[in-house]
Amino acid sequence: MSKPKIVVIGGGTGIPVILNSLRRENVDLTAIVTVADDGGSSGRLRSAVNIAPPGDLRNVLIAMSDMPRFYADILQYRFDEADGPLAGHPLGNLIIAAVGEMQGSTYKAIQTLSRFFHIEGNIYPSSDSPLTLHAVFKDGHEVAGESHIADYVGIIDHVYLTETETGNAPIASKNVVKSIMEADTIVLGPGSLFTSILPNIVIPEICDALLKTKAKIVYVCNIMTQRGETEHFTDADHVRVLHEHIGASIIDTVLVNIEKVPESYMNTNKFDEYLVQVEHNFKGLKNENVTVVSNNLLKLRDGGAFHDGEAVAREIIAISHRQEVKI
Incomplete structure (x- = not known):
């Protein structure tokens, strides 16, 4: 049997957890990573x-x-x-910036460093240009810049992207669309809904590819709600927002964690952006026309609630080996 081609789309601290587990499996693995971060070291370097x-x-x-x-x-x-001037910069960020400047492209830098670190699989920035994330709130107010979105008190209606330098619509990096069209399974998340996942899929070429691909599309729902983004969201709300941005119900399967995070476990000083555990709305998920896979996907460590990468990878592999094909 040929290796299943799995594409994981997202950013932040969410997708590395499952990528680290999936790379140990017999799969052809590709990661498509957001480039809309404008805070901290990344923001200063861009x-x-x-x-x-x-x-x-x-x-x-x-x-x-x-x-x-x-x-x-x-x-x-x-x-x-x-x-x-070096304060707060991770050494790895400086290396990527240096190689990117040498080769004139972040995309080329990541391909070079992938060979340097003997990575089996592909890593593609969703765009080769720095992008600005815009959030439009229900009251009409608009905030530009990922790092500023959570500071505004309101409910996000939708997000969109522009190229930071030109203001034009973003263009997907080389091979991103091709990898989506050739995938057997596409995984969205886990990660911040509005600032890690959507900044990839609202790039027009990526959105169009997700609408056209024959791949199974899996969404790994977040365990915790997030301040300034998904306060009071159920799992069905996460899926609804994704479908609204894409313009169609494309998600086939949703992975949801049903293990409870122990009360008062979260270190609110260290993880102050996370609020409460995402509530389940299985009727709402049914209305979104998705298959729900619920299991214990929780891993508690360092005072935080995370996905268990191995448990999530097992579910993704099982989905990838099922034989049903989209028509």
């Missing part, structure tokens, strides 16, 4: 060097590599706050 922000790409490079833990720790090393 302004200084005019490159796509490297932070999410760095995390994916590490997750998909079999490099020793010590090497990963070097790439993740963050300069001390007393280090002047």
Whole structure:
């Protein structure tokens, strides 16, 4: 049997967890990673060097590599706050920025570093240009910049992207559309709905490819709601928002965690953006015309609630090996 082709789309800290587990399976793996981050080290570098922000790409490079833990720790090393212009920059971000400047492209830099770190699979930034994420709220107010969205008190209606430098509509990176069209299974998330997942799929070419692909599309629903984004959202609300942005009901299967996060477990000082556990609305999910796979997908560590990468990977592999094909 040929390896199932699995494409994972997202960003932030969510998708590295499942990519690290999926890379150990007998699959042809591709990651498509958001480039709309404008905060922290990534934001400072994209302004200084005019490159796509490297932070999410760095995390994916590490997750998909079999490099020793010590090497990963070097790439993740963050300069001390007393280090002047270098303060707060992870070393890996600086390396990606340097190679990107050498080769004139973040896309080329990631392909070079993928070979350098012996990655089996593909990593593509969703666009080769830095993008600005715009959030339009229900009251009509608009906020530009991913790092500012959670600061406005309101309910997000929709998001869209522009190229930061030109203001034009974003263009997908090379091979992104091709990988979506050739995939057997496409995984959305896990990750922040409005700032990690949607910044990929609202790129017009990616949205169009998701509408046309014959691949099974799986959404890994978040475990916790997120301040300024998905407050009071159920799992069905997450799926509804994705379908509204895409313009059609394309998700075939939703993975939902049914294990309870212990009361008062979350370290609210460390994870202050996360609020409460996402509630289930199985009737709402049925109305979205999706198949629901519910299981214990929870992993508690470091005072936070995360997806168990191995458990999620097992479900994705099982879905990928099912024989039904879209018509």
